[in-house]
Every structure is written in structure tokens, then in C-alpha cells.
Amino acid sequence: NAGVTQTPKFRILKIGQSMTLQCAQDMNHNYMYWYRQDPGMGLKLIYYSVGAGITDKGEVPNGYNVSRSTTEDFPLRLELAAPSQTSVYFCASSHGGQGLYEQYFGPGTRLTVT
Amino acid sequence: TQLLEQSPQFLSIQEGENLTVYCNSSSVFSSLQWYRQEPGEGPVLLVTVVTGGEVKKLKRLTFQFGDARKDSSLHITAAQPGDTGLYLCAGTSGTYKYIFGTGTRLKVLA
Numbered sequence: 001n002a003g004v005t006q007t008p009k010f011r012i013l014k015i016g017q018s019m020t021l022q023c024a025q026d027m028n029h030n031y032m033y034w035y036r037q038d039p040g041m042g043l044k045l046i047y048y049s050v051g052a053g054i055t056d057k058g059e060v061p062n063g064y065n066v067s068r069s070t071t072e073d074f075p076l077r078l079e080l081a082a083p084s085q086t087s088v089y090f091c092a093s094s095h096g097g098q099g100l101y102e103q104y105f106g107p108g109t110r111l112t113v114t
Numbered sequence: 115t116q117l118l119e120q121s122p123q124f125l126s127i128q129e130g131e132n133l134t135v136y137c138n139s140s141s142v143f144s145s146l147q148w149y150r151q152e153p154g155e156g157p158v159l160l161v162t163v164v165t166g167g168e169v170k171k172l173k174r175l176t177f178q179f180g181d182a183r184k185d186s187s188l189h190i191t192a193a194q195p196g197d198t199g200l201y202l203c204a205g206t207s208g209t210y211k212y213i214f215g216t217g218t219r220l221k222v223l224a
Binding site: 004031033035040041042043044045048050056058059090092097099100101102103105106107108 | 118120143144145146147154155156157158159162164202204205206208209210211212213214215216217219
């Protein structure tokens with residue numbers, strides 16, 4: 001199993017550009033999450049999904065959009081990139097929810113907006 | 115808004131020393147997880163605790179969930195350079211949303 005994969009690994013965007021961060025998992029997990037991690041900080045939840053077709057906002061959803069058309073894929077869309085979105089983005093998946101299951105994290109995407 | 119504060123933020127110790135990291139909140143959590151993150155990688159789960167007062171051991175690491183389920187601690191005995199990393203606690207109140215702590219960056223010197 002590849003686990004959770006993310007592409008790209010690094011990206012530099014200009015202010016106002018848009019991009020999609022890709023996330024895929026091959027563990028047949030229903031639950032998927034997007035987090036951002038600012039330098040030296042913990043992770044903040046952007047969006048999460050409990051199954052195909054179902055998504056919901058986390059702590060910091062502004063400026064982002066998600067979709068979940070399949071169990072495997074959970075892309076994160078940035079519209080009109082701003083310097084405040086410079087961060088490392090992690091995608092994660094879990095077998096179940098309610099804090100009882102391990103979250104498996106991808107290797108992250110390092111995004112710089114200038 | 116639920117918050118999880120970790121202390122200390124940074125810790126640099128010599129190999130063989132013991133240390134304790136704390137994760138505190140004013141909110142009650144139904145479960146709490148501890149993760150370790152190494153540079154350039156995603157966090158990896160160490161343990162999940164769900165019962166107030168619960169103690170779990172993982173080799174030289176001992177995790178405790180507070181009786182009121184508002185706090186947790188991680189104790190490392192005889193730290194080794196391989197323990198170096200960012201330690202994160204994460205709690206949930208029985209929903210699908212995880213709140214992560216601010217992190218403790220540990221460096222163990224050989």
C-alpha cells in the first residue's frame with residue numbers, strides 16, 4: 001500500500017493565482033482531512049470528509065474548497081492565493097472517526113505564496 | 115473554541131535524561147492522541163487514550179489522560195537521540211474534528 005499520497009511536494013504561487021492540492025489514499029478509508037501547519041506550530045483543520053459526497057468545514061476553511069467524488073481522492077482547491085496561505089498542507093485519512101482511530105498522514109505539500 | 119496548549123514549547127536535553135511534556139485544555143475531550151512528527155514528514159500516531167485516568171506505556175514512553183479528561187502528559191524515560199522530534203497532542207469531543215496542540219519540539223543530544 002502507498003498509504004496517503006500528496007502532490008505536488010513543493011509549489012510557489014503568485015498572489016491571486018489558483019491551484020489544486022491533490023490527495024489520494026489506497027486504504028479504503030471513509031474519513032479524510034486537510035490540515036495546514038504554520039512554522040513551528042501544530043496543525044489546524046481546514047476541511048474534512050466522512051465519505052464520498054460529504055464534506056464539512058474545519059477551523060480555518062476560508063479561502064479553500066474541497067470535493068470528494070470518490071473514496072480515494074480528496075483534492076483541496078485554493079482560489080485567489082494570498083500570502084497568509086503560505087504553509088505546509090497535510091492530508092490525512094482514517095478508518096473511523098470520533099478520535100478512536102489513527103490518522104494516517106501524507107508527506108505534505110509546502111506552499112509559498114509571494 | 116477548544117484549545118490545547120502544550121508545554122514546554124522547546125526542550126533540549128542530554129541523552130539519558132527524563133522529561134515530561136504536558137497538554138492542557140479547559141475543555142473536556144472524549145479522546146486524546148499523541149503524535150510524533152519528524153522534519154519533512156507527516157505526524158505518526160504514538161497512542162490514543164480515551165478513559166479518564168488512563169495510563170498507557172509504549173517502551174520508554176508513558177502517556178496519561180487526566181481524570182477529568184482535560185489534560186494529558188507524555189513522560190519519556192532515558193531519552194535517546196531517536197526521540198528527537200515534534201510531539202503533538204490532538205483531542206476530539208466525539209466528533210470528526212481533531213484539535214491539535216501547539217506542539218513541543220524535543221531535541222535529545224548524544
